[in-house]
Amino acid sequence: MVKVFIYPATSLILSDLVARYGHTPLSSAVAIRERIQTAGLESPPLQITPEEPKKGLRWAAVEVPAGVRGRMSLYGPQIEACEAAIIINDADLAFGCMGCARTNELVKFLLRQKDIPKLDLYYPKSEEEGVQFVSAIKRFLDGLGGQK
Amino acid sequence: MTEYTPVHVGTVTKYVVVESFDITPADLAVRAYEIAKGAMIKETCFGLVINGKEEEVDRIISELRTIDPDHIFIKDRGFPPGDPRRCRANLGGARPGYHGMEQEMTIIPYVSHGLEVIQTRDIQTVPAPQNPLEHTDLDVNRLKKLIEAQES
Amino acid sequence: MTPPVRIAQLSCGPEYSGIQHEIDVAAHAVGGEIFYPDIALRDVRRDFDRFGLDVRSPDLKLAIARAMALVEGRVEADAVFIATCFRCAEAAIVRNELRRYITEHSKLPVVSYSFTERTTSGTLLTRMEALTTIARRRALLAREVQQGITLGLDSGSATTKAIVMKDNKIIGTGWQPTTEVLKSANDVIDHALMEAGITRDDIQAVGTTGYGRFLVGKEIRADLIQEELTVNSKGAVYLANRQHGPATVIDIGGMDNKAISVMDGIPGTFTMGGICAGASGRFLEMTAKRLGVDITELGPLAMKGMGGRVPMNSYCIVFGTQSLVNALAAGSTREDVAAAACHSVAEQVFEQQLQEVDIKEPVIMVGGTSLIEGLVFAMGELLQTKIVVPPHSQYIGAVGSALLASGFIQER
Numbered sequence: 012m013v014k015v016f017i018y019p020a021t022s023l024i025l026s027d028l029v030a031r032y033g034h035t036p037l038s039s040a041v042a043i044r045e046r047i048q049t050a051g052l053e054s055p056p057l058q059i060t061p062e063e064p065k066k067g068l069r070w071a072a073v074e075v076p077a078g079v080r081g082r083m084s085l086y087g088p089q090i091e092a093c094e095a096a097i098i099i100n101d102a103d104l105a106f107g108c109m110g111c112a113r114t115n116e117l118v119k120f121l122l123r124q125k126d127i128p129k130l131d132l133y134y135p136k137s138e139e140e141g142v143q144f145v146s147a148i149k150r151f152l153d154g155l156g157g158q159k
Numbered sequence: 160m161t162e163y164t165p166v167h168v169g170t171v172t173k174y175v176v177v178e179s180f181d182i183t184p185a186d187l188a189v190r191a192y193e194i195a196k197g198a199m200i201k202e203t204c205f206g207l208v209i210n211g212k213e214e215e216v217d218r219i220i221s222e223l224r225t226i227d228p229d230h231i232f233i234k235d236r237g238f239p240p241g242d243p244r245r246c247r248a249n250l251g252g253a254r255p256g257y258h259g260m261e262q263e264m265t266i267i268p269y270v271s272h273g274l275e276v277i278q279t280r281d282i283q284t285v286p287a288p289q290n291p292l293e294h295t296d297l298d299v300n301r302l303k304k305l306i307e308a309q310e311s
Numbered sequence: 312m313t314p315p316v317r318i319a320q321l322s323c324g325p326e327y328s329g330i331q332h333e334i335d336v337a338a339h340a341v342g343g344e345i346f347y348p349d350i351a352l353r354d355v356r357r358d359f360d361r362f363g364l365d366v367r368s369p370d371l372k373l374a375i376a377r378a379m380a381l382v383e384g385r386v387e388a389d390a391v392f393i394a395t396c397f398r399c400a401e402a403a404i405v406r407n408e409l410r411r412y413i414t415e416h417s418k419l420p421v422v423s424y425s426f427t428e429r430t431t432s433g434t435l436l437t438r439m440e441a442l443t444t445i446a447r448r449r450a451l452l453a454r455e456v457q458q459g460i461t462l463g464l465d466s467g468s469a470t471t472k473a474i475v476m477k478d479n480k481i482i483g484t485g486w487q488p489t490t491e492v493l494k495s496a497n498d499v500i501d502h503a504l505m506e507a508g509i510t511r512d513d514i515q516a517v518g519t520t521g522y523g524r525f526l527v528g529k530e531i532r533a534d535l536i537q538e539e540l541t542v543n544s545k546g547a548v549y550l551a552n553r554q555h556g557p558a559t560v561i562d563i564g565g566m567d568n569k570a571i572s573v574m575d576g577i578p579g580t581f582t583m584g585g586i587c588a589g590a591s592g593r594f595l596e597m598t599a600k601r602l603g604v605d606i607t608e609l610g611p612l613a614m615k616g617m618g619g620r621v622p623m624n625s626y627c628i629v630f631g632t633q634s635l636v637n638a639l640a641a642g643s644t645r646e647d648v649a650a651a652a653c654h655s656v657a658e659q660v661f662e663q664q665l666q667e668v669d670i671k672e673p674v675i676m677v678g679g680t681s682l683i684e685g686l687v688f689a690m691g692e693l694l695q696t697k698i699v700v701p702p703h704s705q706y707i708g709a710v711g712s713a714l715l716a717s718g719f720i721q722e723r
Contacts, residue, residue, distance in 0.1 A: 019259070021256055021259045022234075022259075022263060023174070023176060023232055023234045023260055023263045023267075024232065024263050024266065024267065024270055026233070026234035026235060027232040027233050027234060028270075030233060031233075036234075036235070038234070038235055039237070039256075040234065040235035040236050040237045041235050041237075042237075043237025043238070044171070044172070044235065044236075044237040044238075046237075047165060047237050047238055047239075048165045048167070048168045048169070048170075049165060050162070050163060050164055050165055051162075051163050052160040052161070052162065052163055053160060053161040053162065053163040053332070054160075054163070054329050054331075054332050055244050055331065055332050055335075056244035056245065056326060056331060057237075057244075057326050057327070057331075058163065058165075059326060059327055059328075059329050060329045061328070061329035061330065061428040061429065062329065063327075063329055063428075064327075064328055064329065064428040065428065074398060075398070076324065076328075076396030076397060076398045076399040076402075077324065077327075077328035077329075077330075077396055077397070077426065077427050077428040078323065078324025078325070078327045078328050078395075078396040078399070079324075079396070079399075080428075081324070081327035081328050081329060081428070082327045085327075100291035100292075101291070103367075103369065104258065104259065104262040104352070104355070104356075104369055104372070105259045105262070105369055106255035106256060106258050106259050106369045106370055106373055107254065107255030107256045107259065107326075107370070108256070108327075109259065109369065110255055110323060110368060110369045110370030110371075110373070111323060111324065111327075111368050111370060112366075112367035112368040112369070112371075112401065113368070113399065113401070131290060131291045131292050132288055132291065133288065133289060133291055134266050135266060135269040135270065135273070135288070136269070137269065138269055138272040138273075140269060140288060141268075141269030141270055141271075141272045141273035141276075142272065142273045142276045142277065142280070142285055143273070143285055143286060143287065143288035144269070144270065144273055144288055145270060145273030145274055145276075145277055146273065146277055146282040146285035147285075147287055147288050149277065149282055150282055150283070247349070250346065250347050251317075251319075251345075251346025251347050251348070251349060252346065252347035252348050252349030252350065252377075252386075253347075253349060254347075255369075255370060255373060258351075258352045258355060258373065259369075261351070261352035262352055
C-alpha cells in the first residue's frame with residue numbers, strides 16, 4: 012500500500028479510487044480526525060487551536076495569513092509523508108479545508124517539488140472522459156506497486 | 160480555555176455515497192444494519208455514515224461495495240456521525256465540505272461510467288486524458304477546421 | 312427570554328486559524344448567535360458570477376454567494392459578521408466589497424474584521440456588542456433629547472469622564488486620568504455632581520461606557536452598560552447637532568481608535584483599531600513629554616509648525632519617537648516636530664482605518680485627542696474636509712451615556 016496525497020484533499024472521487032485500487036489516500040478528513048480524536052484544549056469546530064498556525068510556520072512564513080498556516084499544519088505533514096500524488100487541476104469548487112486558493116497553490120507547489128510519482132488530471136466532463144479518467148488513475152495506481 | 164476530551168477515540172468514520180438508479184440510500188442502510196455488528200450506522204440523504212473500529216468499518220464497506228460496485232463511493236470523514244460541531248441544524252447552514260461533495264456528485268456519473276466500461280475494455284488501450292501541465296499550441300489545421308465550422 | 316440576535320457569518324479562515332470558537336464566544340456573550348446562511352451549490356455558482364468579483368478562493372466565493380442570499384432576503388439574519396485572515400489581499404478586497412454591498416443594499420448592520428491566530432473573544436466583544444445593540448436596540452438609539460437628570464460615565468483606558476445632564480443640558484463634568492478604575496470613576500462622578508450642585512440621590516438614571524463599563528456599571532448600579540461604538544456615535548451627532556442624515560465619527564483614543572460611519576445617529580459600519588500604539592493618543596502624549604510641553608499645548612505648537620520638514624520613517628511608537636528625537640538633535644524646531652507627530656497619527660488612522668468606512672460629511676472628531684488642534688488639522692488635510700469638533704467633545708462617551716440613560720428613567 013502506497014500513501015497517495017489527493018488533491019483536492021476533500022475529494023470523494025479520488026479518496027474512493029485510491030482506496031478501491033488498494034492504496035491509502037491522505038486526505039483532509041484523516042488530518043481532521045487526528046485532531047478530533049486527540050485530547051487538548053477545546054477549539055471547536057475542527058479542534059484546530061491557535062497553536063496550529065504556529066506549526067504551519069514550517070511551511071509558510073509568519074507574514075502568510077493564519078488561515079493558510081493553519082491549513083498547512085493539516086497538509087504539510089501529509090505532503091512530507093506521501094509517496095505519490097494525484098492532482099485534479101480544475102478543482103475550483105472544493106470548499107472548507109480546500110477553501111483557500113493561496114493554501115492550494117502552496118500545496119500543489121510543494122507536491123510538484125517532491126520527487127514522487129504524480130498524476131495530473133482534469134475532472135471528466137463526459138462519459139468518454141470518465142473512461143479515460145478512471146483508466147489513467149487505475150494505471151497510475153497499479154504502477155505504484157506496494158503490497159496490496 | 161477548556162480541556163477537550165475526545166470521544167470515539169480509535170474509531171474511523173466513513174461516508175458511503177450512492178449514486179445509482181438501482182439502489183437507494185435506504186436499501187444500502189438496510190443491508191448495513193444487517194451486517195453492522197455494533198458499528199454505528201447513520202442514514203443521510205446521499206448514503207450512509209459508518210463509525211466503528213477500522214477493521215469493522217472496512218469489513219462492512221467491502222460488503223456494501225459488492226451491492227453496486229460502480230455506483231458506491233467511499234471517503235473518510237473527520238467527525239463521528241451526527242457530531243453537533245458539523246451538524247447543519249446547529250450551524251444554520253451546510254458545512255463548507257457539503258458543497259464540495261455536491262460539486263463532485265455532478266461528476267460522479269462519468270466516473271461510474273468509466274468504472275463500468277473498464278471491466279470490459281483493456282485499460283492499456285484507453286487513451287490518456289488531457290494532461291493539464293501540457294499547454295499545446297492549437298494545431299493550425301485544427302484551427303482552420305474550427306473557422307470553417309464556424310462559418311458554415 | 313429574548314431570542315438571540317442571529318448573526319450571519321461570512322468568512323474565510325477562522326476555523327483554520329483556531330479562532331472560530333472565540334467568535335462564537337464573543338457573540339454568545341452579548342446575546343448573539345453565529346450562523347452560516349444556508350445556500351446550495353447552484354446558488355454559489357450563479358451568485359458568484361452575478362456579483363462579478365472574480366476571486367480564486369472557494370470559501371470567498373461561498374461568502375459572496377451567502378452575502379447575496381442575505382441581501383436578497385433568501386436567508387434571514389439580524390446582523391452580519393465578515394471575518395477574513397489578516398494580510399490576505401484577496402480576502403481584504405472581498406471583505407471591503409461585501410461590507411459595502413450589504414450596507415448599500417440592506418439595513419443589516421455589518422462588522423468586518425481581519426483576524427490572526429491571536430484574536431481573542433475579548434478583542435471581538437466590543438464589536439459584537441455594537442452589532443447586537445444596533446440590531447436589537449434601535450428604539451434605544453433613536454433617542455435624540457436628554458430628559459430628567461442623568462449621569463453618564465466613560466471609564467476609558469487613559470481617562471475617566473463623567474457628565475451630569477438635566478433637561479437636555481450639560482450641568483456638571485468630571486475628568487481625570489484613569490488610575491484605579493473604581494476610584495477614578497467615583498472621583499469624577501463627585502466632581503460632576505459638585506459642579507451640577509446636586510447629590511447622587513437626585514440622579515434618575517445612569518449609563519456607563521468604556522473599558523471599565525462593566526465593573527463601574529455594577530458598582531454604581533447603572534441602568535445602561537453599553538460599548539463605546541454606539542454610545543460615541545450617539546454622543547457625537549448629538550453634540551454636533553447632526554442627528555439626522557449621514558456623518559462620520561472619528562475617535563482617536565488612548566488605546567484604540569474608532570472610525571464610525573453613522574446614519575441618523577445609528578452606526579452603520581465601523582472599524583476599531585488597537586494593535587499599534589503609534590496610531591494612538593499615547594504617541595502624542597509621549598511627544599508632548601519629550602518636547603517638554605503639556606498635552607494641551609501640543610496642538611497649538613503643532614499648528615505653528617510644518618510636519619513635512621521632519622523625516623518620520625516609522626509609524627511605531629518607539630521608532631517614531633526616535634525619529635522625533637533625531638529630528639530635534641538635527642536642529643528641527645519643536646513646532647515642526649509637534650506637527651510631524653500629529654500628521655503621523657492622522658496618516659496612520661487614515662491609511663489603516665478610514666479606508667474601511669465610507670467617509671461621509673460631516674466628519675466629527677471626538678475624544679480627548681480632538682482637543683489637539685494640530686491633529687484635527689492634519690486629519691482635515693488628509694480627508695480634504697473641514698472637521699467638526701463639537702463642544703465637550705472630550706466627554707463624548709459620558710454624554711452619549713447620559714443621553715441614552717434617560718430612556719431608562721421611567722423603568723426606575
